[in-house]
Amino acid sequence: MENLFRLVDQDQDFFQPKWTLVNGPIIVGAGPSGLAAAACLKEQGVPSVVLERADCIASLWQKRTYDRLKLHLPKQFCQLPKLPFPEDYPEYPTKRQFIQYLESYAKHFDINPKFNECVHSARYDETSGFWKVKTVVTTSGSNKTEFEYICRWLIVATGENAESVMPDIEGLSEFGGEVIHACNYKSGEKFKGKKVLVVGCGNSGMEVSLDLCNHDASPSMVVRSSVHVLPREILGKSTFELAVSMMKWLPLWLVDKLMLILAWLVLGNTEKYGLKRPSTGPLELKNTKGKTPVLDIGALEKIRSGDIHVVPGIKRFSRGQVELVNGEKLDIDSVVLATGYRSNVPSWLQEGEFFAKNGYPKAAFPHGWKGKAGLYAAGFTRRGLSGATSDAMRIAQDIGNAWKEENKQLKKRTIARHRRCISLSQF
Numbered sequence: 001m002e003n004l005f006r007l008v009d010q011d012q013d014f015f016q017p018k019w020t021l022v023n024g025p026i027i028v029g030a031g032p033s034g035l036a037a038a039a040c041l042k043e044q045g046v047p048s049v050v051l052e053r054a055d056c057i058a059s060l061w062q063k064r065t066y067d068r069l070k071l072h073l074p075k076q077f078c079q080l081p082k083l084p085f086p087e088d089y090p091e092y093p094t095k096r097q098f099i100q101y102l103e104s105y106a107k108h109f110d111i112n113p114k115f116n117e118c119v120h121s122a123r124y125d126e127t128s129g130f131w132k133v134k135t136v137v138t139t140s141g142s143n144k145t146e147f148e149y150i151c152r153w154l155i156v157a158t159g160e161n162a163e164s165v166m167p168d169i170e171g172l173s174e175f176g177g178e179v180i181h182a183c184n185y186k187s188g189e190k191f192k193g194k195k196v197l198v199v200g201c202g203n204s205g206m207e208v209s210l211d212l213c214n215h216d217a218s219p220s221m222v223v224r225s226s227v228h229v230l231p232r233e234i235l236g237k238s239t240f241e242l243a244v245s246m247m248k249w250l251p252l253w254l255v256d257k258l259m260l261i262l263a264w265l266v267l268g269n270t271e272k273y274g275l276k277r278p279s280t281g282p283l284e285l286k287n288t289k290g291k292t293p294v295l296d297i298g299a300l301e302k303i304r305s306g307d308i309h310v311v312p313g314i315k316r317f318s319r320g321q322v323e324l325v326n327g328e329k330l331d332i333d334s335v336v337l338a339t340g341y342r343s344n345v346p347s348w349l350q351e352g353e354f355f356a357k358n359g360y361p362k363a364a365f366p367h368g369w370k371g372k373a374g375l376y377a378a379g380f381t382r383r384g385l386s387g388a389t390s391d392a393m394r395i396a397q398d399i400g401n402a403w404k405e406e407n408k409q410l411k412k413r414t415i416a417r418h419r420r421c422i423s424l425s426q427f
């Protein structure tokens with residue numbers, strides 16, 4: 001009997017279409033960039049299909065961030081195009097508020113992504129002039145099926161943070177205690193009273209360390225090289241906003257110098273706490289290497305007071321212990337790897353001209369949004385949410401123009417055919 005059901009199921013599968021021709025672009029990823037692109041396209045009258053590997057929109061924000069997270073730039077730099085944040089939102093909205101805003105954004109523009117569909121390959125077919133996008137669909141009970149979409153335009157919106165970076169450090173597998181990536185860290189509550197090694201001193205490493213302190217844990221934070229720490233605000237004004245205003249009038253090198261002087265006046269010399277500054281300025285470093293400066297929201301005070309212990313790079317782990325490059329050995333209970341993220345584009349996009357091996361467009365901002373043959377990138381500007389907005393608007397305008405042109409041609413051809421029919425029928 002069970003076999004008979006299986007046969008029927010297979011027959012049903014047999015009649016299911018395994019591919020779809022999409023009228024309009026496919027957008028891979030339903031994060032802020034994908035949603036912004038879909039919304040701007042809608043305004044141009046262009047329909048799109050959004051494919052998302054997770055079961056919700058903005059999965060990075062909903063599933064892979066810690067509880068105390070807030071936007072670290074003022075809200076006017078983080079809202080998506082065509083729909084501002086609600087007026088009663090604070091200057092730095094919380095993660096929950098940001099997610100609520102994104103949900104209402106998707107609802108407002110009637111964006112309904114296809115969830116649980118992970119794109120595992122996409123390639124351009126020169127002969128047909130179409131993109132072939134293959135997905136693995138996870139259905140109930142974790143069954144997996146394959147599906148193919150065919151489309152004229154492909155918008156890559158899988159994000160700069162698609163996968164977590166897990167460093168290969170000697171002895172880590174023998175450590176024995178809990179080891180998690182920052183993307184799985186929610187709060188310091190369960191680490192109360194524990195000695196925790198936080199590997200990495202970017203915005204995640206700093207904030208996880210601060211959160212651990214606030215929950216009575218003892219964090220040691222690994223700083224293996226150098227880091228720019230800037231105050232989030234200077235004299236009540238956002239540091240980021242200040243830098244953006246200065247950039248309108250002054251060259252980047254000068255803005256960098258001024259930022260460092262202001263940071264020194266507000267924070268003092270951070271080097272004496274083990275936080276060596278890079279020789280390149282914060283904005284230039286962000287532009288050339290993509291390394292984000294830390295916007296301090298309280299971790300520095302805990303470093304000064306000794307509640308966060310700054311330690312140098314790691315030599316190796318052993319059972320319950322870590323040995324540092326200076327020979328010091330620390331007993332630790334848990335490890336949080338705040339070692340960053342990477343793009344996953346090279347793992348699925350079969351293309352080597354527009355995207356580089358690191359999964360970012362080869363051309364830097366503002367030129368990295370459009371490739372050849374209908375390929376686009378949204379959200380790879382290293383400029384956070386404001387970069388996503390600018391990409392989405394450019395892409396939608398470009399595809400919108402092509403869409404209108406094609407429709408005009410189509411109409412002309414239809415009218416011509418119609419006329420031919422009428423004149424033929426007169427004979």
Ligand SMILES: Cc1cc2nc3c(=O)[nH]c(=O)nc-3n(C[C@H](O)[C@H](O)[C@H](O)COP(=O)(O)OP(=O)(O)OC[C@H]3O[C@@H](n4cnc5c(N)ncnc54)[C@H](O)[C@@H]3O)c2cc1C
Nearest residue numbers: 029031032033053059060071072118119158159379384385
């Ligand atoms: C902890 C943290 C805090 C941040 N805070 C800020 C901030 O305050 N301000 C700011 O401007 N930026 C911030 N950022 C940067 C952040 O990357 C952007 O805010 C924003 O999430 C980028 O949106 P996105 O849509 O480009 O990428 P994501 O939000 O990463 O969305 C990409 C989506 O694509 C999906 N996806 C990936 N691969 C596939 C695939 N193969 N098939 C189908 N779907 C796929 C993912 O599941 C995801 O839902 C933060 C990043 C992190 C990690």
Ligand SMILES: NC(=O)c1ccc[n+]([C@@H]2O[C@H](COP(=O)([O-])OP(=O)(O)OC[C@H]3O[C@@H](n4cnc5c(N)ncnc54)[C@H](OP(=O)(O)O)[C@@H]3O)[C@@H](O)[C@H]2O)c1
Nearest residue numbers: 070071072167200201202203204205224225292338339340
């Ligand atoms: N809204 C917010 O408040 C907020 C909060 C968190 C994150 N973010 C954003 O999210 C993005 C990612 O930030 P992130 O902090 O997760 O990552 P990140 O900025 O890439 O920082 C990664 C850190 O890990 C270190 N590292 C990597 N491998 C290591 C190893 N093997 N040993 C020791 N250290 C190692 C790096 O050191 P090196 O520099 O030496 O390589 C760096 O300090 C950024 O854009 C950031 O601004 C925003």
